[in-house]
Structure formats: C-alpha cells, structure tokens
Amino acid sequence: MDRLTLQRVEGVAVVTLNRPDKMNAVDFAMIDEMIALAGQLAAEPGLRAVVLRGEGRAFCAGLDVANFSALALGDPEALIAPRSHGDANRFQQFSLCWRALPVPVIAALHGVVFGAGLQLAAGADIRIAAPGTRLAVMEMKWGLIPDMGGMVTLPELLRADVLRRMTYTAEEVPGEExxxxxxxxxxxxxxxxxxxxxxxxxxxRSPSAIRAAKRLVTAAYAAPAAEVLQLESREQIALIGKPDQMAVIAANMAGRAPKFG
Structure with a gap:
C-alpha cells in the first residue's frame, strides 16, 4: 500500500492515512486502497477493533484537488453513477466500508477533518478529537455536494438544520463545538x-457479543422497530450459553480477565 499503513496489536488494527505531505488528502489510489484494506480486515476472524488515524499534521484535508480536473474533464456519469458495492459506488464505499466492518471502528482526529475526511470519520463508530481539531463539510467550497456516504452517516450524528448549515456554508466547526x-x-x-x-x-470483551452489538446498533438506526425487536431476540439467542459468554461468566466468577478461543 502506498497511501495507507497497517499495524496490528493484540487484535486491534491501526489503519493510518499516510500522505502527510498532502495532509492525507484523498486521491483515487487511496480510495481503492481503503476499500481493499477494509475488505481484507473484514475477513479476519481474530480482528477485535480498528483505529483510523492520519499521519502528520491532519487526519484528512479532504479530496486531493488534483483529482478535481479528472472529475471535471472526464465523464462524471461513468465515474459516479455505477453501483460497484451494493447500493454504493466506489467513492461512497470509501467511508461506508468501515460502517460495514463487523467490528467497532474508532477514528482518532486531529488537525483538519474536511470534506472526504469528515465523511470517512463519520463512517466510524466512535470519533475522538483533539480540542483544536477543525471539521467541515467542505464540498460547497468547490461547488459540489458531499457524495462519499456522508448523507447516510451524518444524519445519525447531526440535527437536520445543523447538517444543512454545514453543507450550505462549508464553514468550519472547532472540536469543542x-x-x-x-x-x-x-x-x-x-x-x-x-x-x-x-x-x-x-x-x-466477548468478540461474538461485540459483533452482535454492532449489527444491532446499526439496524436500530435504519430498520423499523419490529425488525429491530426481532433482531434483539435473534442476536441474544445466538449468544446465550455459547463459548464466548461462558468464558465471560467463568472470568467474572474468578475475578480475572476472560480468555476467548
């Protein structure tokens, strides 16, 4: 990988955006590497969690402006319209691949988190930001709209009027706000x-329970109540009395950390 690096520590994968000279701006190569890496990690049964971070002064400054000419001078229909990953295109999958990952994803944010970078962060389960971090839905600055999955994930985080303000104005929001x-x-x-x-x-924690919890919380924001209630029951039935839960019970009774197979 040229645009990303991967480290593994005791079941945790640390994925680093590694274009510090470009403030980790997103180009087509990074998009493809990100999607491929997420698919690789999703297939690893021993994976427990993922941390997303950016090397250097920023998490991600947004789409690399050098790619704007490729979009403007090329065929936008051919680039954007095809659904290459289920309901999503290649650009949307850049962030949604982390939403689809079966384990929790935590984004560590610093510097700037603009445009594509904000949409990537919104695809994580949890976002931890340094106090001086600056975040923005930046696409309007370039006469564009957010189209990398953000309109699926950001409405879960923001009131509609706030999302509209950020989208229409491209104004920056400091970490505290x-x-x-x-x-x-x-x-x-x-x-x-x-x-x-x-x-x-x-x-x-129990790896099977964590994966079940991510599936359940994801459904809770998208599915009708009846489906969510059914999923609660199905997921719980699949956990009760199984090896991971029994390992947790034994560990709690013995006052030690659980050991999973």
Whole structure:
C-alpha cells in the first residue's frame, strides 16, 4: 500500500492515512486502497477493533484537488453513477466500508477533518478529537455536494438544520463545538492514545457479543422497530450459553480477565 499503513496489536488494527505531505488528502489510489484494506480486515476472524488515524499534521484535508480536473474533464456519469458495492459506488464505499466492518471502528482526529475526511470519520463508530481539531463539510467550497456516504452517516450524528448549515456554508466547526453538536464523541488531548485505549477495552470483551452489538446498533438506526425487536431476540439467542459468554461468566466468577478461543 502506498497511501495507507497497517499495524496490528493484540487484535486491534491501526489503519493510518499516510500522505502527510498532502495532509492525507484523498486521491483515487487511496480510495481503492481503503476499500481493499477494509475488505481484507473484514475477513479476519481474530480482528477485535480498528483505529483510523492520519499521519502528520491532519487526519484528512479532504479530496486531493488534483483529482478535481479528472472529475471535471472526464465523464462524471461513468465515474459516479455505477453501483460497484451494493447500493454504493466506489467513492461512497470509501467511508461506508468501515460502517460495514463487523467490528467497532474508532477514528482518532486531529488537525483538519474536511470534506472526504469528515465523511470517512463519520463512517466510524466512535470519533475522538483533539480540542483544536477543525471539521467541515467542505464540498460547497468547490461547488459540489458531499457524495462519499456522508448523507447516510451524518444524519445519525447531526440535527437536520445543523447538517444543512454545514453543507450550505462549508464553514468550519472547532472540536469543542463539534462535541456539543454530536459530530464527535469526545475530546482528548491525545486522541490516538484514547482511541487505542478504547480499542483495547473493546478487544477484551466477548468478540461474538461485540459483533452482535454492532449489527444491532446499526439496524436500530435504519430498520423499523419490529425488525429491530426481532433482531434483539435473534442476536441474544445466538449468544446465550455459547463459548464466548461462558468464558465471560467463568472470568467474572474468578475475578480475572476472560480468555476467548
């Protein structure tokens, strides 16, 4: 991989956007690497959690402006219209691949989180931001609209009027306001360290229960109530008395950390 790096620590995968000289701006190569890497990780049974981070001064400054000419001078219909990943196209899958990952994904944010970077972060389950982080739905600055999955994920985080304001104006939101609005989960002086601590805590929980919980919470925001209630029951039935739950019970009774197969 040229645009990303991957490290694994005790079931936690740390995925780093690695174009620090470009403030991790997203180009077509990064999009393809991101989708491929998410697919690779999704197939790993030992994976417990993922941390997304950016190398250098920023998490991600948005779409690489060098790609604008390829979009403007090419055939937008041919690039954007095809559904290459279920309901999503290649650009939307860049962020939605993390929503589809079976384990929790935590984004560690710092510097700027603009445009495509914000949509990538919104695809994570949890967002930890440094206090000075600046976030923006930046596409309107370039005469465009957000089209990388953000209109699926951002409405779960923001009130409609706030999302409209951010989309129409492209104005930046500081980390402290982003916390108040619900755009980030919490602030931390060292967001990467906090993200790793959370990932390790998740990795110590029942892996089957964590995966079931992600499926259930995802459905809770999208499916009718009757389907969610049925899913609650099905997921719980699949957990009760199974090896992971029995390992948790035994560990709790013995006052030690659980050991999973």
């Amino acid at each position: 982003a916390l108040r609005l619900g755009l980030v989960t919490e602030l931390a002086e060292d967001p990467l360290m906090r993200a790793l601590d959370l990932a390790r805590a998740i990795a110590g």
